[in-house]
Amino acid sequence: xxxxxxxxxxxxxxxxVVTAVHPSGMIGPEDRKPTxxxxxVIQLANGNMPVTIGGGSGYIDVDDAAxxxxxxxxxxxxxxxxxxxxxxxDNRVLYRELAKFTSQxxxxxxxxxxx
Numbered sequence: 001x002x003x004x005x006x007x008x009x010x011x012x013x014x015x016x017v018v019t020a021v022h023p024s025g026m027i028g029p030e031d032r033k034p035t036x037x038x039x040x041v042i043q044l045a046n047g048n049m050p051v052t053i054g055g056g057s058g059y060i061d062v063d064d065a066a067x068x069x070x071x072x073x074x075x076x077x078x079x080x081x082x083x084x085x086x087x088x089x090d091n092r093v094l095y096r097e098l099a100k101f102t103s104q105x106x107x108x109x110x111x112x113x114x115x
Contacts, residue, residue, distance in 0.1 A: 019076035023084040028062030
């Protein structure tokens with residue numbers, strides 16, 4: 001992805017506008033792959049997540065990320081780069097809240113310094 005963006009940015013000029021959007025972890029319906037967060041939710045729901053690593057990540061709803069891409073195309077600057085993020089979740093908080101919905105025990109969070 002990075003190399004592709006560098007090639008595109010190097011090709012930009014007044015006739016070839018290049019704008020980059022960097023979404024954080026996207027969440028939403030129809031997660032077909034699933035994404036790493038989707039895989040974690042499935043593991044948690046199945047009771048297969050006794051431990052996770054500390055830290056956290058930014059997340060954005062997939063529809064909001066799509067809107068951000070459109071906004072960048074319409075209003076973005078040539079060679080502009082935009083970060084699409086809605087909220088940061090600490091892993092401890094995220095998995096504790098997800099555990100409530102799955103009726104499973106929240107995983108033990110191994111501090112990132114130890115991991």
